[in-house]
Amino acid sequence: MQTVRQPAPLREAVAAWRAAGERVALVPTMGALHDGHMALVEAAKRAAERVVVSIFVNPKQFGPNEDLAKYPRKELADSRMLAAAGVDLLWMPPVEVMYPEGFATNISVSGISEVLDGAHRPGHFDGVATVVAKLFHQVRPDIALFGEKDWQQLAVIRRLVTDLNLDIEIQGVPTQREDDGLALSSRNVYLVPEDRARAVALPRALGVAERAIAKGGDPEAALAQAREMLTAAGFEIDYVALADAETLGEPMEGRPMRLLAAARIGGTRLIDNIPVTTSDYG
Numbered sequence: 001m002q003t004v005r006q007p008a009p010l011r012e013a014v015a016a017w018r019a020a021g022e023r024v025a026l027v028p029t030m031g032a033l034h035d036g037h038m039a040l041v042e043a044a045k046r047a048a049e050r051v052v053v054s055i056f057v058n059p060k061q062f063g064p065n066e067d068l069a070k071y072p073r074k075e076l077a078d079s080r081m082l083a084a085a086g087v088d089l090l091w092m093p094p095v096e097v098m099y100p101e102g103f104a105t106n107i108s109v110s111g112i113s114e115v116l117d118g119a120h121r122p123g124h125f126d127g128v129a130t131v132v133a134k135l136f137h138q139v140r141p142d143i144a145l146f147g148e149k150d151w152q153q154l155a156v157i158r159r160l161v162t163d164l165n166l167d168i169e170i171q172g173v174p175t176q177r178e179d180d181g182l183a184l185s186s187r188n189v190y191l192v193p194e195d196r197a198r199a200v201a202l203p204r205a206l207g208v209a210e211r212a213i214a215k216g217g218d219p220e221a222a223l224a225q226a227r228e229m230l231t232a233a234g235f236e237i238d239y240v241a242l243a244d245a246e247t248l249g250e251p252m253e254g255r256p257m258r259l260l261a262a263a264r265i266g267g268t269r270l271i272d273n274i275p276v277t278t279s280d281y282g
Contacts, residue, residue: 001083003090006097007138013089014052014140023048026141028132031055032072032186033081036176040145041085043173047143053082054091054135056098061127072186091139098134107133109156109163112248116260117152117271120238125156132157136168143169147176149183151258151273155248175272177203183272195266201233205240206259206274213242213259214278219251226261235263245275 004010017024025048027040044051055078062068075092082090106126112118113125136144146154154172161168176184181203182196191199205226212222219242226240240263243249245256257276262269 001079001087001090003079003092005092005094007093010089010091010138014050017050017088022050023142024050024052024139026135026139026144027051027053028135028144028146029053029055030057030071030186031078032074032189033078034176034184034186034188036147036149036184038081038085039176040147040173041082041087043171044143044145045086047145047171048141050088051086052089052091052139052141053087054093054139056091056093056131056135058098058127058131059095060099060130061124063121063124066121067187067190072189091135093138098131106130107160109159112152112159113156115152115248116239116241116243117262120262125153128153129156129160133160133164136161136166141168143171145171145173148172148273149175149185150271151245151260152248155246158246181207183270185270187268187270190266190268192266195234195268198233198235199265199268199270201229201235202261202263202270202272203274205229206261206272209240209242210259210274210276213257213276216278226259230261230263233265235265238262238264238269242276 014024025044027044029037057071059068107129108126109129118125158170161170180200182200209222209226213219223240227237230237240261242251242257242259244251245258251257258273259276260273262271
């Protein structure tokens with residue numbers, strides 16, 4: 001596995017693969033890799049002959065009171081995991097490469113970035129869109145893979161690619177979970193044992209709400225029940241919402257829907273989402 005930190009050798013490697021007629025897949029990450037990331041890598045290997053994984057803890061998507069300074073960084077362990085998995089190239093640009101002195105460009109995806117997490121983390125998705133656009137320009141992949149755990153991020157990136165006519169296929173990979181249902185996340189390492197035990201209330205609450213809605217129950221009552229379950233478990237809730245799966249706007253009959261939630265427990269903010277299996281809404 002090549003480990004590259006500057007654009008020139010990255011471009012050279014990708015150009016050689018393209019000259020050989022090989023497809024290139026990109027898995028963007030912020031490191032602190034776990035089995036969820038490795039599921040993305042495995043999907044990438046099935047989709048393309050060459051796999052690039054990027055690791056960059058992006059300061060532009062962290063708010064002023066968020067966890068940029070303490071976000072877990074495990075460069076050596078991550079590198080070993082990726083090499084063992086058969087990744088072809090690890091792209092680890094330093095901050096000065098991604099955001100050179102005087103950097104003044106911002107990419108904003110209106111509407112879909114302003115609800116749910118966007119409302120609670122102002123500017124977050126501008127940071128996501130900007131760094132992902134840069135990664136796409138640097139790597140120029142045929143396909144890029146993102147986890148469905150951050151459903152809103154995936155929706156924002158799909159909108160970005162459509163709006164800018166980027167010739168990149170975006171593939172979502174299903175959320176990977178612990179045996180008790182908790183979604184895998186790099187931030188799970190922050191959870192002390194007591195909070196980890198209570199954290200399972202998040203996927204359980206979404207599951208209860210989904211089953212109620214799928215059976216024709218009142219969505220607002222189902223969402224209220226989910227919020228009650230989270231509050232009883234000790235969560236501080238940012239949102240629990242039912243939304244159109246593509247636009248994240250109001251759900252409409254006949255269109256796919258998604259249940260999404262974000263909440264804090266013990267100071268750790270967790271997100272999760274699941275599809276709703278019924279199309280009968282209204």
